[in-house]
Amino acid sequence: MSSPARPALAVDGAGLKIGGARILEDVRFEVAAGEMVGVIGPNGAGKTTLFNLISGVLRPTEGRIVLGGADVTGASIHARARAGLGRTFQTSSLFPQLSVLENVRLAAQARRGGSLSVLKFPRSADEATRVARENLAEVGLQDKAATAAGDLAHGDKRKVEIAMLLAADPSVILLDEPMAGVASGDVPSLSAIIRRMHRDRGCTVLMVEHHMDVVLGLVDRVAVMHHGKLLAIDTPDAVMANPTVQSAYLGEPV
Numbered sequence: 001m002s003s004p005a006r007p008a009l010a011v012d013g014a015g016l017k018i019g020g021a022r023i024l025e026d027v028r029f030e031v032a033a034g035e036m037v038g039v040i041g042p043n044g045a046g047k048t049t050l051f052n053l054i055s056g057v058l059r060p061t062e063g064r065i066v067l068g069g070a071d072v073t074g075a076s077i078h079a080r081a082r083a084g085l086g087r088t089f090q091t092s093s094l095f096p097q098l099s100v101l102e103n104v105r106l107a108a109q110a111r112r113g114g115s116l117s118v119l120k121f122p123r124s125a126d127e128a129t130r131v132a133r134e135n136l137a138e139v140g141l142q143d144k145a146a147t148a149a150g151d152l153a154h155g156d157k158r159k160v161e162i163a164m165l166l167a168a169d170p171s172v173i174l175l176d177e178p179m180a181g182v183a184s185g186d187v188p189s190l191s192a193i194i195r196r197m198h199r200d201r202g203c204t205v206l207m208v209e210h211h212m213d214v215v216l217g218l219v220d221r222v223a224v225m226h227h228g229k230l231l232a233i234d235t236p237d238a239v240m241a242n243p244t245v246q247s248a249y250l251g252e253p254v
């Protein structure tokens with residue numbers, strides 16, 4: 001009998017208490033290698049906190065975070081990045097005065113923490129530039145390489161952030177509201193980039209996103225957070241048909 005494939009990411013009973021406040025409680029799910037899972041839920045449900053626990057910004061007060069079979073609950077943000085975890089943030093993380101190419105090149109050089117230590121075989125400047133150009137082309141921004149990142153439209157900034165993420169070559173990607181602040185006309189091209197990134201790289205993706213139509217059209221499964229708990233995790237159709245989820249979104253007690 002073959003054993004089931006090891007999940008790329010497991011959140012194993014994770015909880016977070018701050019002072020007297022219980023922010024997250026017994027969150028438990030697995031994401032298979034190559035799967036794309038959306039995380040939805042009303043404001044304050046705990047989605048960003050969950051990402052902070054997975055990426056190492058916060059440590060859970062209960063439970064474990066397991067990345068590719070390794071328990072990383074106590075590992076630093078950088079150790080998780082070296083283990084192949086990449087993350088974008090809700091707010092822009094670009095250096096506005098630097099050119100688009102320079103922003104992506106810095107990410108390429110810091111691949112899995114590489115540039116911080118000569119022992120980790122950092123990419124040479126030429127190699128980093130090549131990787132940066134390749135990833136800029138992947139998000140369709142090769143013509144804006146010389147533009148200052150701060151001068152870009154919001155949608156293009158988001159695309160540069162995805163190019164930066166890809167330049168670091170992660171195997172598990174956390175996207176925190178990739179469509180936040182993006183003009184509605186830019187949403188389809190950004191969605192297409194995410195779909196292509198997932199398909200061509202075979203990476204595992206966990207994505208928080210408020211645009212429900214975007215999430216439902218992209219992901220294999222949806223996780224629904226509510227009041228710091230995982231309400232449901234299932235296919236988009238099953239989640240939308242779930243009466244508990246419907247109550248949560250209508251603001252009724254669940």
Ligand SMILES: Nc1ncnc2c1ncn2[C@@H]1O[C@H](COP(=O)(O)OP(=O)(O)OP(=O)(O)O)[C@@H](O)[C@H]1O
Pocket residue numbers: 018021023041042043044045046047048049050
């Ligand atoms: N450091 C903290 N100290 C106290 N409470 C916190 C802390 N961080 C988050 N919270 C609270 O935890 C809850 C979950 O917050 P979180 O930002 O994770 O929600 P969210 O689902 O990402 O919301 P949004 O969709 O608005 O981004 C909120 O009630 C928030 O006020």
